[in-house]
Amino acid sequence: MKTRHFTxxxxxxxxxxxxxxxxxxxxxxxxxAAGPTPTSTPVPPTPTPTSVPPTPTPALVPGIDExxxxxxxxxxxxxxxxxxxxxxxxxxxxxxxxxxxxxLIMIASGDENALNLSSELPGSWGxxxxxxxxxxVCIELEExxxxxxxxxxxxxxxxxxxxxxxxxxxxxxxxxxxxxxxFSGAFPRKCREQEPIELERLDGGIDFDPIILWxxxxxxxxxxPREPNGNYIVNDGDTCExxxxxxxVSLESIIQINNLxxxxxxxxxxxxxxx
Numbered sequence: 001m002k003t004r005h006f007t008x009x010x011x012x013x014x015x016x017x018x019x020x021x022x023x024x025x026x027x028x029x030x031x032x033a034a035g036p037t038p039t040s041t042p043v044p045p046t047p048t049p050t051s052v053p054p055t056p057t058p059a060l061v062p063g064i065d066e067x068x069x070x071x072x073x074x075x076x077x078x079x080x081x082x083x084x085x086x087x088x089x090x091x092x093x094x095x096x097x098x099x100x101x102x103x104l105i106m107i108a109s110g111d112e113n114a115l116n117l118s119s120e121l122p123g124s125w126g127x128x129x130x131x132x133x134x135x136x137v138c139i140e141l142e143e144x145x146x147x148x149x150x151x152x153x154x155x156x157x158x159x160x161x162x163x164x165x166x167x168x169x170x171x172x173x174x175x176x177x178x179x180x181x182x183f184s185g186a187f188p189r190k191c192r193e194q195e196p197i198e199l200e201r202l203d204g205g206i207d208f209d210p211i212i213l214w215x216x217x218x219x220x221x222x223x224x225p226r227e228p229n230g231n232y233i234v235n236d237g238d239t240c241e242x243x244x245x246x247x248x249v250s251l252e253s254i255i256q257i258n259n260l261x262x263x264x265x266x267x268x269x270x271x272x273x274x275x
Contacts, residue, residue, distance in 0.1 A: 181250025
């Protein structure tokens with residue numbers, strides 16, 4: 001029998017393995033001498049998704065970006081309606097201050113349901129709260145003037161009316177009247193060749209321009225004092241109402257300053273003083 005002899009290389013490898021077994025199992029042994037050992041490809045760690053920071057909410061700039069909260073005007077106008085009927089003022093209202101713009105509420109009274117007309121005022125005049133209101137303007141129908149009756153073969157005749165209105169200014173807090181005057185309303189549109197059968201009348205309604213011009217002296221301290229407009233020569237077709245509307249004054253003021261009758265009858269060529 002032949003005996004197998006280990007070569008020097010095999011002997012060295014054998015001894016190296018015995019040493020590795022005798023040492024601690026946790027000791028890593030370098031097996032390069034025994035040839036390369038395949039190793040697994042390391043898997044890169046999964047990156048943790050980066051959280052997206054929340055978009056910051058821009059700060060509101062007071063007076064510019066800040067929303068304006070306005071108290072609903074519908075409903076609280078009823079608080080001031082009794083003033084138009086002669087009642088005392090409203091204790092929650094503001095003191096009338098002639099040195100600044102005086103917020104007001106304008107009410108059409110005299111009917112079963114009063115109507116808030118503050119939307120017709122310049123933007124800076126209208127009040128938004130009871131406690132800010134300094135003035136109450138009451139508009140009441142004074143008289144109706146029949147201007148024309150339009151006759152039609154079919155349907156009802158149509159009557160054209162112009163209204164005159166009494167306008168009074170009160171202090172909201174005390175109910176004290178500051179002034180009052182008569183203003184002519186707007187002229188209704190002309191009759192058409194054909195009108196709806198159910199139509200019976202055309203109304204001009206309120207002419208707000210002369211009223212607002214007159215109110216300025218009570219509301220805005222920057223308004224110049226009203227100076228007399230001078231004299232005016234009555235022309236054919238003029239009425240006291242039309243002259244008052246043209247000059248932005250009350251009908252009553254023309255009657256008073258010129259010592260005219262309540263009917264305000266004019267003669268062509270008469271010279272009127274316009275307040």
